[in-house]
Amino acid sequence: MADPILELDKVTVRRGMGVVLQDFSLHIKSGECVILHGKNGAGKSTILETAARLLPMESGAVSHHGSLVCDGQGRRLNPNSPFGLTLQSNCLVASQTVDQHLANVMALCAKSIDLKPILSAFKIANRRNDKIAHLSGGQQRKVAVIAGLIPAMVESQPRLVLLDEPDSGLDDSAIEVLIQSIHELRNIGHCFMIATHDSRLFECGTSLNDLSSEKTQEITNSDRWTVESKPNPVSLLKTKIGWKYNSTTLVSIQRNWLAALLVMGGLLSIVDPLTLSDETMILMGFTLAPAFTVGLVGDAVFKILSEQRSIDWWRAQHNLVPNSYLESFISGIILTGISSQIFIQSVDYRIIAIGGLIALATTACVRFLQLSTIRLARSNAVFIRLLTPILILPWSLMVDYCAKL
Amino acid sequence: MRGKSGDMYLLAGFSGLMITLYLAFNWAPSVDINAFQSPEAQRIFYWHVPAAWAAFIAFTVLFIGSALWFFKRSPLGWKLHIAGSEAGLACGLMAVWSGCVWGAAEWGTPWDWEDFRLNTFGLLTLLALFLVLGRKSQPDGVESRDTFSTFGLYGFVLVPITYIATRIWVIRHPGPVIAGDENSSISGDMALVLMIGALSFTVLIIGHIMTSIEITKFEQRIDRLQKELDGE
Numbered sequence: 001m002a003d004p005i006l007e008l009d010k011v012t013v014r015r016g017m018g019v020v021l022q023d024f025s026l027h028i029k030s031g032e033c034v035i036l037h038g039k040n041g042a043g044k045s046t047i048l049e050t051a052a053r054l055l056p057m058e059s060g061a062v063s064h065h066g067s068l069v070c071d072g073q074g075r076r077l078n079p080n081s082p083f084g085l086t087l088q089s090n091c092l093v094a095s096q097t098v099d100q101h102l103a104n105v106m107a108l109c110a111k112s113i114d115l116k117p118i119l120s121a122f123k124i125a126n127r128r129n130d131k132i133a134h135l136s137g138g139q140q141r142k143v144a145v146i147a148g149l150i151p152a153m154v155e156s157q158p159r160l161v162l163l164d165e166p167d168s169g170l171d172d173s174a175i176e177v178l179i180q181s182i183h184e185l186r187n188i189g190h191c192f193m194i195a196t197h198d199s200r201l202f203e204c205g206t207s208l209n210d211l212s213s214e215k216t217q218e219i220t221n222s223d224r225w226t227v228e229s230k231p232n233p234v235s236l237l238k239t240k241i242g243w244k245y246n247s248t249t250l251v252s253i254q255r256n257w258l259a260a261l262l263v264m265g266g267l268l269s270i271v272d273p274l275t276l277s278d279e280t281m282i283l284m285g286f287t288l289a290p291a292f293t294v295g296l297v298g299d300a301v302f303k304i305l306s307e308q309r310s311i312d313w314w315r316a317q318h319n320l321v322p323n324s325y326l327e328s329f330i331s332g333i334i335l336t337g338i339s340s341q342i343f344i345q346s347v348d349y350r351i352i353a354i355g356g357l358i359a360l361a362t363t364a365c366v367r368f369l370q371l372s373t374i375r376l377a378r379s380n381a382v383f384i385r386l387l388t389p390i391l392i393l394p395w396s397l398m399v400d401y402c403a404k405l
Numbered sequence: 406m407r408g409k410s411g412d413m414y415l416l417a418g419f420s421g422l423m424i425t426l427y428l429a430f431n432w433a434p435s436v437d438i439n440a441f442q443s444p445e446a447q448r449i450f451y452w453h454v455p456a457a458w459a460a461f462i463a464f465t466v467l468f469i470g471s472a473l474w475f476f477k478r479s480p481l482g483w484k485l486h487i488a489g490s491e492a493g494l495a496c497g498l499m500a501v502w503s504g505c506v507w508g509a510a511e512w513g514t515p516w517d518w519e520d521f522r523l524n525t526f527g528l529l530t531l532l533a534l535f536l537v538l539g540r541k542s543q544p545d546g547v548e549s550r551d552t553f554s555t556f557g558l559y560g561f562v563l564v565p566i567t568y569i570a571t572r573i574w575v576i577r578h579p580g581p582v583i584a585g586d587e588n589s590s591i592s593g594d595m596a597l598v599l600m601i602g603a604l605s606f607t608v609l610i611i612g613h614i615m616t617s618i619e620i621t622k623f624e625q626r627i628d629r630l631q632k633e634l635d636g637e
Contacts, residue, residue, distance in 0.1 A: 016546035056551070372556070373539075376549055381542040386535040387556075393524050 003066050004029050005160050005191045006051055011060030012072070013043075013050050020046045023060070026193075026209070030158040033182060033192040034214075035205035042211050044195035045088060048164045051193060052085055052316040056375075064160055078319055082109045084161035086148030088168070090140050091313035093304055094133035095249040098124065098143050101132060104241055105147045108317055111154035112232040118146055118153070121177045141169035149181055152190040154229040159190045167198040179204055184225035242301045242322035251300040252327045259297045260290035260335050264342070273343045284351075284403040285396075286343040291332040291355035292395050295362020296388055300324045302370055311374065323367065325360055332359025351402050358398060362391055411619060414612025421605025425451055425598065433598045446510035449503050451602045456500040457526070459606035463493035464529060464564050466614060467536075471557030474550055483550055486557055488617035490536040492610050497530030525567040532560040545628065 004027040013021040020043045028034055036044040049055045051062055059072035064079045085091075092101055099115070106112045119125040122142045124135075132140055145166045152159045167175050175198070182192060182204040194201060202208060207216045234240060246252050267286050276283055301324040305311035314321040336355025340347055369387055373379045429451035436447045467489030473482025504523070505515035517523055536553050543549040 014547045016544070016548075373552055375552055377544050377546070378542060382539040383535050383542070384539070386531050386538070387528075389531055390524075390528050392518065393521075396518050 004063075005065055005158055006193065007061075007063040007066075008047070008051060009061045009063070011050055011062065012058040013046055013055055014058055015046060015055070019058075021050070024211075028160070028191045028193055030189045030191055031186055032206045033186050033194065033204050033219075035202055035208045036193065036195040036211065037197060037202070037208060038210040038212075044211070045164050047211075048162050048193060048195050049087070051160075052083075052087075052162050053079075054312055054316055065158075076319060079317070081155075081157075081159060082151045082317055083159060084148045084151040084163070085313060085316050086144050086163045086166050087309060087312065088164045089309040089312075090144035091147075091310045092132045092140055092144060092308050093245065093249075093310050094307055095131060095304070096245070097131055098128045098135070100244070100248065101143060102147060102150060104244075105150045106154060106232060107234045107237055107241070109151050109154050110231065110233045111229040113150075113154050113229045115146075118149075118181075121181075122146060122174055138169045138171060138174075141166075142174055145170070145174075145178060149185065152185045153225065154227065155190075156188065156227045161185070161190060161192045163192065163194045163196075165196055166194065167196055167201055175200055180221075180223070181225070183219070183221040184223045186219075187222055187224045188227070238318070238320050238322045239326055242324050243326060245301050245304050245322060246324055246327050249304060251304055252324060252331060255300055255303065256294045256297045256328070256331055257335070260293040260331070263293045264290050264335075264339055268342065273345075281399065281403045283343045285399045287336065287339045287351065288355055288358060288395070288399050288402065290335040290339050291359040292362055292391075294328055294331045294335060294359040295364075295366060296391070297366075298370060299363050299367040300327065302367055306380070315374075325363060328363035329356045329360040332356035335359075348405065350405055354398060354402055358395065362395070365391055411612050411615030414608050414615060416612070418605050418607075418609025418612050421601060421608060425455070425602040425605050428598045428601065432594075434592060434594050441511060442513075443510040446507050449507040451598050453500060453503040453507060454599060455602035455606040456496050456503060458603050459610045460493055460496035460500050460526075460529070461564060462607065462610050463489050463496055463614075464533070464561060465489075467493055467533070467557050468561035468564075471554035471561075474554045475558060478547075483554070484618045484621045485614070486536075486550075486554055487540070487621050488614040490533050490540070490553075490557065491617055492613045494530065494533035494537050495613070496606070496610065497526070497533055501527060501530055522567050525563045529560065529563050529567065532556065532563075545625075 006026070006028040008024060008026040010023045010025055011021055012019065012023055024043075024047065026034070026047065036047060038044060046055065050057060053062065053070045053076060056074070057070070057072040061071035062069050064083065065081060067080050068075065068077060069079050070076045096104075098119075102115055103112075115128065116125055119128055122145075124139055124142050127135060127139060132143060135143070145163070148161060148163055148166065152161050166178060170178065179201060182194075182201075186192060186204070186206075192204070194204065196202075203219070205217065206219060207214050209215075267289065271286075273283060273286070301322050302311070305314060305321065311321055333352055333356035336352045336358075337347065339355075340351060366388060369384050370379075373382050373384050376382055429448045433448060433451060436444050441447050466485055470482045470485025470487075470489050473479040474486055475482075508517070509515040516527075536556060540549065540553055
């Protein structure tokens with residue numbers, strides 16, 4: 001008997017103040033498609049997000065392809081294989097193009113396919129080079145659904161696909177394409193778990209589960225998907241994707257650099273560095289302030305990923321999400337080089353390197369604080385920045401050290 | 406009945422604080438004018454030290470409450486977390502503010518960024534501010550409780566660090582006057598006023614925590630009743 005691709009074993013999950021799942025178990029094997037249906041608030045999305053490693057559990061365990069991925073003890077391990085995921089939010093980055101977003105998904109799978117047929121089937125081939133922000137809501141939903149199917153489309157080995165209300169916002173022709181795609185992919189061994197209210201999707205299901213009972217059904221569609229993928233391994237994927245996000249949106253420039261340059265300009269407006277030539281400590285503080293500012297503003301990529309729950313999509317796939325550490329380090333180096341020229345009229349490569357490290361370390365600390373509050377319903381409203389003054393002391397120690405160089 | 410007990414403690418603590426202030430300004434002996442830059446400002450000591458002591462008590466309650474919620478999902482633990490964070494914020498701010506006033510008078514600067522203990526205590530107070538403001542910005546649920554209790558657990562590591570820093574890294578801020586090294590001692594009258602202040606702050610903190618627990622209970626009851634009205 002084939003091993004389950006997805007296993008939820010006696011999972012208990014709380015949301016808000018209530019227990020949504022209590023000792024819930026579900027196993028999905030290769031070639032199966034479980035349709036979760038039921039009233040609002042029954043727990044369909046909770047099951048899906050728990051299977052996708054997004055929700056902590058009170059107890060129980062989730063496994064993909066027989067390997068534990070998360071459990072009630074707080075363990076959270078990377079899945080051995082990428083899996084398809086479409087949440088209720090689209091998890092798209094608005095400033096990326098359709099092609100760029102789908103390319104990221106393929107890079108995560110280390111394989112690539114020709115996207116033209118699937119984009120044409122969903123009638124958005126003409127939009128592949130458009131920014132996602134310029135698409136209508138329905139078109140964005142199509143992109144999100146395609147992104148969820150790609151991990152199965154590129155792979156002949158069984159893969160897991162989790163779709164949360166994929167029909168939401170899709171027109172009738174798109175739903176027909178989705179249904180046909182699910183049939184074809186399921187028939188080559190991939191497995192699906194789909195939460196939906198749309199009865200048209202019920203025909204895809206080998207079993208229908210309303211969370212209190214499960215009913216199996218026969219499926220006659222035997223069409224098979226043809227896998228025509230090419231290997232496309234990408235090293236340092238998270239850093240490269242972070243770099244791409246930054247370079248396409250220039251978010252580091254508009255946030256981190258702008259703040260640092262404002263700090264530099266503000267300091268220059270109140271003091272003439274030439275009059276402080278004996279105040280080494282003060283001038284060194286001015287020199288390293290822009291690098292510190294770059295880090296305090298926070299990880300620019302984290303800001304981008306906060307849109308439409310993109311960060312949740314990345315967190316589901318991997319414990320490390322794209323970051324802008326490289327940009328922070330480079331920004332710190334460049335800005336410290338500039339401020340060195342302005343405030344201490346010299347170029348000391350040790351100080352410039354330390355500036356880069358200050359920017360990198362501060363970015364990492366602020367990012368850590370931001371990630372700590374990601375479970376909150378309104379993570380942007382929590383006053384996490386109140387804890388950043390802890391970074392002033394190590395920064396001042398570095399200033400002191402550099403002043404003595 | 407428990408609510409009334411909390412009120413009694415608050416009243417007693419507040420009364421004790423007023424007595425402490427009176428004694429500090431009118432009865433406590435003056436200090437050696439050669440030992441202090443600003444001898445009269447030294448009287449802030451009778452407010453500043455007890456406030457810091459009470460803040461440590463509050464942070465301990467915060468830690469216990471956070472641990473109870475985090476490991477046991479104890480409703481009492483969450484109430485203690487709320488009470489501890491609010492009390493810690495109040496007393497922390499009182500200690501920091503009074504310290505800044507005293508520092509400006511005695512050191513010529515309200516803050517010393519090189520003093521380890523000052524910075525760790527300031528960070529504890531900021532942590533309490535974060536917990537209070539952050540909790541009010543979020544809907545109540547296991548997600549917010551888990552997140553904030555985690556911060557309460559980890560933030561507590563600053564308490565022993567601050568305590569050790571008072572003994573090891575004595576830079577500008579003076580070391581402890583009680584149970585410190587052989588140079589730490591104060592006269593009998595000063596110690597008496599200090600003890601009254603410490604006792605008053607302790608009673609005040611206990612009253613604050615008891616009252617806070619009652620308020621939280623009422624808030625949760627209102628929440629439950631609203632959900633019943635919503636038909637949940």
